[in-house]
Amino acid sequence: MRNSLLTSSSVATPRLSLMFRSLPRIFRPSPPFQRATASPHFSHHSRQRMAAPSENVPKWTANSVREEFINYFKDRGHTFVPSSSVVPLSDPTLLFTNAGMNQYKSIFLGVVDPQSDFAQLKRAVNSQKCIRAGGKHNDLDDVGKDNYHHTFFEMLGNWSFGDYFKEEAVGFSWELLTKVFSLDPSRLYVTYFEGDKSGGLEPDLETKELWRKAGVPEDHILPGNMKDNFWEMGDQGPCGPCSEIHFDRIGGRNAAHLVNQDDPNVIEVWNNVFIQYNREADRSLRSLPNKHVDTGMGFERLVSVLQAKSSNYDTDVFTPLFKKIQDITGAREYQGRFGAEDTDGIDTAYRVVADHVRTLTFAISDGAYPNNEGRGYVIRRVLRRGARYARKYFNVEIGNFFSKIVPTLVDQMGDMFPEIRKKQDEVMENLDEEELSFSKTLDRGEKQFEAYAQQARSKGLDKLHGADVWRLYDTFGFPVDLTQIMAEERGLRIDNSEFEEAKLKAKEASKGKKQAAEDTVKLDVHDIGKLEKMNDVPKTDDSAKFDSSNISSVVKAIYHGKTFVRTTSDLPQGDQIGIILDKTNFYAEQGGQENDTGRLIIDGQAEMEVGDVQSYGGYVLHTGFMKYGSFRVGDSITSEYDELRRWPIRNNHTGTHILNFALREVLGDGIDQKGSLVAAEKLRFDFSHKAAIAEKDLDEIEKKSTEYIRQNCTVYSKEVPLPTAREISGVRAVFGETYPDPVRVVSVGVEVEEILKNVKDPKWSQVSIEFCGGTHVTKTGEIRDLVILEESGIAKGIRRIIAVTGEAAHQAQREAADFENRLEKLRTMDRGPAKELELKQVQIELNQLTASAVQKSKFRDLVARINKQVLDDQKAQQKLELKKALDKIKSYFEDAENQDRFTLVTTLPETTNPKVLSEAINFIKSKMTEKTVYLFAPDLGQGKVAHGCHVSKASLIEVGVSASDWARVVSGSVGGKAGGKAPTAIGSGNNVDKVEEAVNLATEYLQKFHL
Template identity: 35%
Template sequence: MKSQDIRKAYLNFFESKGHLIVPSAPIVLKDDPTLMFNNSGMAQFKEYFLGNGTPKSPRIADTQKCLRVSGKHNDLEDVGFDTYHHTMFEMLGNWSFGDYFKKEALAWAWEFLTEVLKLDKDRLYVSVFEGNPAENVPFDQEAFDIWKQYVSEDRIILGNKKDNFWEMGDQGPCGPCSEIHIDLRTEAERNAVSGRDLVNADHPQVVEIWNNVFMEFNRKADGSLEKLPAQHVDTGMGFERLCMAMQNVTSNYDTDVFTPLIAKVEEITGLKYTSNDAMTSRDLSIQEEQNKTNIAIRVIVDHVRAVAFAIADGQLPSNTGAGYVIRRILRRAIRYGFTFLGTKEPFINKLVEVLANQMGEFFPEIKSQQQLVTNVIREEEASFLRTLEQGLQLLDKVVAETSGKEVSGEKVFELYDTFGFPKDLTALILKEKGYSFNETEFETELQKQKARSRAASEVTTDDWKVLIDGNVETFVGYDQTENNVKITRIRKVDSKKDGVLYQIVLNATPFYPEGGGQVGDKGTLVSANETIEIIDTKKENNLILHFAKQLPENIEAGFVAKVNTDLRTSTSKNHSATHLMHLALRNILGTHVEQKGSLVNPNYLRFDFSHFSKVSNEELRQVEASVNQQIEAQLQLVEHRNIPIKEALDKGAMALFGEKYGDNVRMIEFGESKELCGGIHVKNTADIWHFKIVSEGAVAAGIRRVEAITGDAVKDFYTSQENTLAEIKEVLKNPQDVLKSVASLQDDNAKLKKQLEQLVKEKIEGLKNTLVTDFQEINGIQFLAKQVDLSMSSTKDLAQAIGTSKPNAFVFLASVEDNVPNIHCYISKGLVAEKGLNAGNVIRELGKLIDGNGGGQPFFASGKGKNMNGIAAALEKAVEFIK
C-alpha cells in the first residue's frame, strides 16, 4: 500500500467505528503557552482531557502533524543517524473522551493491524504496565486479560513506568499505556533471537508502532495520583513506521514518504543514497563514506518537512523562541549538505515542490503556501552559507592564534554560540589542518549555557484550588468591560523570570485573553475591602487566566472585574486598523498578500504579510490614504458571533493559515473588510481617528512588516514632528524656506568635507615623512612606537602607510579621539611568517594598559580603550615584542 492509501485506510476504519474525522491542527501552537509546537496527537485535545471544554464528538480520529526536537529517543542532533526517528512526523490517533475504554481500543487496534492491513500476527508483540507500588498504581490486569484473547502470553511484555506509563507533564492527566511493537527482521534473525528480547531496546527493526494510553489519573503538584472523574483513551500510531511495516522495508526512509525527496536530492547532488540492506561493499572505507552520505541525505529530507510545514503554518525562522528552533533545524540540514554532499549553493528550497506534490492533497496548506515556503528557505540557505564562510575565516584566525595543536574549547563554543558554527564541522575542519580542540572545555561551556537556560525557564506550578466546580467560566468581554464575578479557581506559579504570580479564573470575565496577535487586558478586581491589580490575561487549555502579584484576602468574596478601558480602547483602535490595512494592502499590492503575523497593543500595531518586494513610498501613501478613507467613511462594526465557518467563508471572510478554527466562528466586518477574528474592535471606524504608518521593512524572504499607529499616538506623533520642525527652524535662524536652507547646509558640508579630507591626507603624508627618520633598528627589525595627533581612522591609515615604506617594519601608533585612546599595530608580512609575530596579539596585550581590547589580522590590528593615561606605558612596552 502507498502511504496515502494507508492514511485513508486508518481514517476510514475509525470512521466506521463511529469516530468523527477532524483535520490536523497546525504544527505551530499559538494558544498554548506550555508548548511551542504540536508534539503529539493529543496536544490539540488537552482542554478536553483536563475537563475545560466539550469535544464535538466523544469519539474522534485524525492524523496530526507533530514536531519534536528533544525528548525520548529523538534529540535533534541524533535525527538522521538512525532510520526511524524524525523531527516532523505524522501521528495517527483515535480518541475517546469518557466513552469507550480499554476493551474497544485494544480490540480495534488489533483488528486494524491484522485484518485490515493484514500484518503478520507472528511479528507483533504487545506490552502492558507492570504497576508501581511506590505510587500505588497496580499492574494493568485488565489490559493483560484483554490481550490474552488475541496473543499468547509469551508475546505480552510487562513494561515499567518509563515505557508504559504516559504523562502529559509534571502535572495533569496520565495513565498506563499498552504498546504494540513489530519485528521486521528476516526469518533467520527472528529464529536466532526472539523479538521479545528486543522490544524497547532501540533495535532499528523491532519498533513500537502504536501506543494506547488509558487516561485514568491526575498527577498532582506533590506527585500523588488521583482518579479522574472520566476515563479517556488517547492513542498514537507512528505513520512513517506503519508505512515501513506495510511496504516491507527496514527503514522509514525507504518508504514512499521519503523516497521522492531522496530522489530529488540525488538528482541535485549527483550522489546516491543506499539503504543499509543494499550496502554490499566489503571495503570499510567505502561503507564509511557511503554512510556519511546516507546520514546527510536523511537529515535533509527529514528536516525540510519540519521546516516547510512550520513556515506554511505561519512560523518564520528567527532568533528567538519557536522561530529559533525552526532556524536551527534548517541550518543543521544546510550544514550536512555543505559538509558531506558538497552543496555550496542553496538547494533545499528545491525540495519544497516535491513535498507539496506529495502531501498537498491531504495537507492543502503546503500546496497553497508553496511559493512562500520556497522563498523563505532559499533566503535562509543563502544567509547561512554566508555565515559558514565567515565562520571559516574566524576559524582560520583562531588557528593562527593557537600555540600548539589543540584549539581552546571555549573558542569553539564561542563560534558555535555566537555564529551558529556547528561543533562537528569545526572538528572536521581542524582535523584537516592537523588540529583538534578541547572537547571537555566545550562541553563545560555548553552545560553552563544549558544550566542558565534551564534556570531562566524554571517554573513551579501548584495544583488548582477549585472553589466552584464545573465548566462555569465564560467570557463577556465583547459586551462589557466591567462585571460582577466570583473566583472559580486559583493557583500559584513561581518562575525565575517573573517570580511568584497567581493565576485566577473567574466565572464570567470581561478580560480579553492574549490571542490572535492582541495582547491581554489589564485591570483590577475590586471587592468591598480591597483592590487586586490584574497585570495580564492569557488563555491556556480553554481557561482564561488572570495574572496577579497577590491574592485577595477573601478569595470567596464577590468582586467587580474592571478592565483598564484606556488600554482596551487604544488596543481596539489598533486591532480594527489592522483589518482595514489588510484590505488596503490586498487592494493596492495584490491578492497574494496574506497576513503572516501581527501584534496589537495599546501603543502601536505590527503587521507581517507576504509580498515579494519592498513596498514603495508611493504604495505606502496609498495604503495610508485607503485606511484613512475607511476611517472617514464611519463604517459601522458588523459582528457575526458563533456562525458556521462555512457560512462565514461563503460571505467572503478571510481565514488565516496556521490558525485553528472551530466549526463555529466570529466574523468581523467593516465595509469590504471581512475577517474571522476573536479580538476586540471599535464600534465604528471613526473611533480610530487617524492611521499613520511609521515603518516598513523585510522580516524574511517574501515577508514584509509594517508598523503603524492610530488615535492619540498619531496626535503625539504629529506634535513631536511639529516640535522638531520648530527646533530646526530656530537653529537655522528661522529661514523662510527650511528645505532650501537644509540643502544649502548639506552642500556646504560636502565641500568642507572634501577640503578636510585633502588636509588630512597632506597631514598624514607630512607625518609619514617626519616619522620615517624616527625608526630604530632592533634585531634586524625597523621599530617605531609613537603617539600622533590624528583621528582613529587617520592613525590607522598612517600606520599602514608608514609600515609599508620600510622593510621588516614593526609600527605601533597611538592617538586620542573624543577622549578615547586608540592603538594600531602594523607588522611586515615577512616578519609574521619568519618571526611568528602577530599584530592581533600585540593589540590584545597592550590594549589592557588602556583598559580596552581589539584585534585584527596577524599583520595589522587595532583597538581602543578608556584610559588615556595608559598610552605612554603601551608605547614603552611595545618594544618588548621584538627584543
C-alpha cells in the same frame, strides 16, 4: 518499553518526555515514566533482510497507509480532527507540537471550554504533524546518523473521550493491524500493566484477558511494570495503565524475551493508554469520572514495517525527496549507508537534507519563521545545518537549494496537509532569503574555523575554545551545533560551558560599553596609571562599606574631564567631578548590586552630591556635582551614604540570596545563577531553567522565601581562603565568576566559623551560603516579606524573576488585597452598564497592578470568569430585548386594526443595545419582507440613539420609497450618519432628545407616498 520509540500519542517516548519537560512541573512525568525513554539504534550491520509481513499483501504506499488508518476509525464513529499547527500558539509551554495528544490536553485536564467543539468531542482520529528539535532531548544532532531519527514526523492516533474504553481499543488495534494491514499475528507481541503493590495498583488483568480473547497466544502477552506500562501526564493529573504492541521484524521465532530490550528488530508499533485515574497532589490516585483512550503510532515506522524495510529512510516517505535531491545535485544514488560505511558522507547528507526540508516547510507554513530567538532560532539552525551539509557533500551553491525540493514535498503531502500547498511560495521565498544570507558568511566562517582548528591542533588540544566558538556564532552566524559537526569531522570537540561563558561575557561587556558611553566621568587605563604613580594616592580602603555609620575621610585626588586637579574651586559651576578618598563607606557598583548615593561634606563649607560610585583597579571614584563650596586635595570630609536608599538595597540583596536558595529547593540543583540586579526598587535574578515556572512552583518559591525571612535569621559574613570556601557543601557561586582570595562568604542563619569546622557537612546545603561582596541586613526579619512580581524568559534556557521586599512588598500585598476586594464587589454587582464599565476599568488596571505574579494570575482568571458572566448576561439581555422588540412589531401587525397596514414607525421597548435594532431589522428583512418599517432604539444613559429601516419590495418599486433617503431625513434630526445596502439602512446619532421629532419626520416621509 526501554527500546520503544512509541508511547501514548507520541512517536517516541523521548518525544513525549520532551513535551513534558517543556511544561511546568505540574505536568512533568514521574521519574519511572522518564526512565522509559531510551531509543533503539539501528546499525547498518543489523539491517537484515526481513520476511514480508504477509504473503499476498499488496504494497502499501505511505499515503495509502495514512488514509487507511484514518478511514478505519472514521468508519467506526471517530471524528477526523485535522492536525494542529506545529507552532502551539495556545500552549506557551511547548516550543513545537511534538505529540498527537497536545491539542487534546484541555480535555484530559478537564479545562476544555464548554462552548468549544472539543467539549462535544467523543471519538477522534488524526495524523498530527510533530517537530522534535531544540531542547535537552534534541533529535537534531542525531538526524542523518541513524535510520530512524527525524526532526519532523507524523503521529497517527485515535482517541476516546469518556466514550469507549479497553475492549474497543484492543479490538480496534488488533483488527487494524492483523486484518486490515495483514501483519502476521505470530510476529506481534502485546504488553499489559502488571500492577504495583507499593502504589496500591492491581494488575490490569482485564486488558490481558481482552488480548487473549482477541487471539493473542499466552506467550505473546507480556507484563510490564510502572516504568513501561503506566502512563502519567505529570506529577499530577490524568494517568493510567497502557498496553503496547510490538513487532518482530525478523519473524519465524519467539521473540518475547526481546520485547523492551533495546533490540532494533523487535520494536513497538502502537501504544494504547487507558486514562482512568487522576494523580493527586499527595501522590494518591483517584478514579476519574470519565475514562479515556489515548493512542499513538509512528507513521514513518508503520510504513517501514508494512513495506518490509528496516529503515524509515528506505520507504517512500523519503525516496521521492532523495530522487529530487539527486536530480538537483547530480550525486550518486542513495545507498542507505551509515557511520564508517558512508565513506563519502553522501548518504548522511541525503538523510539530513530530506529530513530538514520537511521540518522547514511545515514550520514556516505554520508561522515559525527563522530568526534569532526561540523556535525561530531552531528553524534557522536546522536550515544552516542542512545548507552546510548540502554544500560540503553535494557540492552545490547555497542560495536556492532547499526551495527546489519543496515542490516535491508538497506533491507528496499537500493533499493531507493543504497548508503547505497554500504557503508553498512563501516557504520557498523564506528559504532562499535565509540561505542567501548564510551563504555570504559561510566561506569566511569556514576559513576562520579552519584557523581555530589549526591553532587547537598546534597546541595539542582536542577541543576548540568556547570563545572561538562564540566568535564563529557572533560574527559568522554559525550555530553551536553546526560548529560541533565541523569539529567532529576533524576529531575535535567543543565545550558548551565555555561557549556560554564567552557569550555572557560578551553581552555584559556590551552592556558595560553602553553604560560607559553615557558616563561623563570615568577613569581609563591611563588615568589609573597616573594614580599609581602618585605616591600620596593609595588604593581606596572600602572596608567600611559594610558598616552603617558615617566616616571621616581625606580627599586624595580630584578628577575633572581627563585631568587631575588640586581643587574644585576653579571648575565651572555644574561640571561633574570625581573624588578619590583614602577610605570610603560608599558601596561601589559590583556583583549586580547598584552603587550607593549620598553626600561628601565639610560641615558648613562644602557639599558634594554623589550620584555614582565605581571602582577602578582599587581606586573608588565618587562622581557627582558640588552643591556649594569647594574641595581641595587633603581636605578632611565626612562620607555619608544615603541610608534610606541602601536600606531597601540591603533587603533586596539578602532577599536575592534567599530567593536563590528557594529556587533550588523547589526546582532542584540544576538552577544556576546567570546574573542579578540589586536595586533599591526591586531585585532581579536570572537563572538557568528550561521552562517557565509553574504557578504552583512559583507560589512555593515565594512561600519558602517568606518562611526563611520570618525565622529572623542572623546574617553572617567572613573572609575565607578561596580553596576552603569552594569546598563548602551547597555553597552558591556564579559560574565563571572570578573571585578574590580570600573570598567573602555570606551565610544566612549559621555562623561561618561553625561552617568552617566541617565544610563538607551535607547539612550546609540546607542553608543559604554564597560568595558575595555585597551589603546585607543584620537579620532576615528586617526584610519582612518577599513578593515575586514577574517570572519570564529572557533567552533560551534562561529565566528571570523580578521581586520586591520590605515596604515595597507590603505595598504590593496591600494593592493586591484592595484589588481582590474590588473584584469581589464587581463579581456581585447587578448586571448592566455600570458593571460593564467597571469591568473595562478593572481590566486596564490589572495590567498595571503591582502584585504577586501568582495573585495576578488568579486575578486574571477571576476577571476572565467575570467577563464571561458579563458577556453571557449581555447575550441573555439582548435575547430578551430582541424578543420584546419583535413581540411589539408582530403584535402591531397582528392586531385586527392593523391587518391591512404595511408600514410601522416606532421606538423599541427598553433596549440600550444597538445590536437589538439590527437583529430586528434583519428579522423583518427575512420574515416580514412585505413590511416597511423604521425603528428607533434610544440609549438615554449613553446619549445615543440607534435607528434603522427596511423598505419592502413593493414600497421600493411600486411607490419609490428609498431606504437611504428615509434614513437621511431621520439623521438630519438625531445627528450622525446612516448607510447600508438597499433596501435597508442603519444609523446612529447623538441627539437622543430628538427621537420624538425623528419619529414624526420618519412618519411624514411615508405620508408623502401615501403610505
